[in-house]
Amino acid sequence: MSKEIPAHNLSIYVANRPGALARIAQTFSRRGFNIESLVVSAGATGDFSRMTITAKGDEAGLEQIIMQCSKLVDVLACREHTDEEVVARELALVKVAVDSAHRGEVLQIADHFRAKTVDLSEKSIVLEATGSSEKLDAMVDLLSKYKIIELVRTGKVIMARGERET
């Protein structure tokens, strides 16, 4: 197998202006980085947005991307965080096809991962789970034994622990 390409957590604090997202996305695509997940949300005040990006690529490319992003006129800060430095959460909604025969098993899995049932019908169930991306991966993995009709994940959001800035 080929060498595992490392995934990086980046947090970008950006003025809420048209084009900001496109400019940031371009700095990644230009350097061959694959964005795994991207979450854009309002910052603490309305004029700013917080972007959390998980992307795969080599260290040298990453350093370039951080510097190129930091240089964008709209960007106030662009930082990489190791997994240890942050709390990371993700939310997933999983729609699983279940008949009454298998519902119990699926609910058991849900219970193990502390997932909530947010919709239930005769042929399907929608589960909501939050936690680390790895935990969600594990849950989805187990559920894939049944028929997953749809899967929607928010992508990872991170926040630096303690006094550190994200």
Next chain:
Amino acid sequence: MSENQMNGAEALIQSLEKIGIEIAFGIPGGSAIPIYDALYKVRRKMKFVLVRHEQNAAHEADGYARATGKPAAVLVTSGPGAANTVTGIMTAYMDSVPMIVVTGQSVRGMLGKDAFQEADIFNLTMPIVKHSYLLKNANEIPRVIKEAYHIATTGRPGPVLIDVPKDVGTEACTAELEAEMNLPGYKPNPKGYGPETIRQIADALAKSQRPVIIAGHGAVLSRAEKELRQFAETLQAPVATTLLGKGVFPDSHKLSLQGLGMHGTAYANRAVVECDLMISVGARLDDRILGVPSQFCKNAVKIHIDIDAAEFGKLVKPDIRCRGDAKTVLQDLLPLLKKGDTAEWIKRIEGFKKKWPMTYAKKGGLHPPQVIDALNKLTGGKAVMTTDVGQHQMWAWQFFRCDKPWQFISSGGAGTMGFGLPAAIGAQFGRPGETVVAIVGDGGFQMTMSDLATAVIHKLPVKIILMNNHYLGMVRQWQDMFYDERYSGVDLEGNPDFVELAKAYGVLGLNLKRAADIPKVLKKALEHPGPALVNVEVVHHEEVFPMVPPGKPLEDTVLCHPRRKPGRPAGRKNGPAQTGKKNA
């Protein structure tokens, strides 16, 4: 509407004037008519130049900025007008040139509906601008112009684009022209270093026995020529300049190595190969000067001074990085400098210069370097020189003797053919009393020559020296050297009679065919009060040397054609194939 109520377009023109834009280049069109109407109605001091192609408008603004340090504006219409500026914007972006590009746009309600002449220029140009705006309403205009100017001219300069929907231009602007900027993320940071970095640099310099300074456009832009000279003289370190750094250290100075890189001098490249310390002052260390990036100054301490932190480690990993304005950094560094003990090193470099001097052929037809050299003598090295892109550009760079910055204007990063003439026009607008010479090739000149009209209308005495080798010479050189002479798509058969062409525009046209006539013809062109074009019939087959073959390190600088058979009409005197390495 009260009597002195302005609309958005009027606010735009007034804001441009207020911020200090002295000249604008462009062509109107449907979406830009409100802007042109405002030009008609409210323009006072700003000069307007109607060009013949929007690419030229951008190159003219570019040439103006490179000759004066001040940005100019480009005013064009939507769709094709805006799209035509793309090459010019990219050229300015690659070379850190400030510029304000204002594009007309379809009305707001039609955006995204493929309206007539709608092009999403905001997104089209995103990777080649320092920043850009798509205006939403007229009241933003004073603030946006102020921000655009600030962004274009501070930190690492660059082009800023403002897309103006037609109905934003016509709606009332009630905002004060005196606006406040709102740029929370913009941090140009001319002093992004601390005293410990300066001390580290000083310590490294003190330890070095064979230092080399590389000076680039950043040193020009920060006007660091005085500090650079003091720095080099105190340290007794040789200075090589990049294409865009030409003149920031005097070519005639004893410590000058002139240019380095792919077509740099053999002694500059050799010095870089042998140095134990390389300090780059405002050069971004691009692939055209590095040879093979991983082998560049492999065993030397590498210090990189740049205002743009994103340049550090792009191709070369520096041992010390110093983010800051070149002039400021050198000013902080100078008091800590000890006089360098480099006599031995300088002596060695003198030896390189003797061994591999910059010479050129004088027999067997006309050779471009001869013409450049004659220009040196006739203009006393005082001319502003612009170039196009190709062999003639490299010869101009190699043989133009220039002791001051802001005097040599060339498209480096982008290598845009067609740049030479419009850049000269822009430069001449910026420096009206001075001699402006454009060195162009027969290929590139034909890409933008329509602006001869602009030179004539505005009585700009630009001197166009057209090195006519009837080839796309630089490509022919590569096909000759690296593709076994398979000449493909490089023969410019069907070239017009350039002298007649010049005359058709009202430009003085002169032919130059014999070496003996060089001074006479050039003098005639230089003394002519208006624009002049000299068609120089140069040797068709001639290669630019020294050269670092693509993919090779600077060690492999070759001084002449490795395969040139005696008796062929080669320009350069034939000699054994030499590399810097073998001869050192």
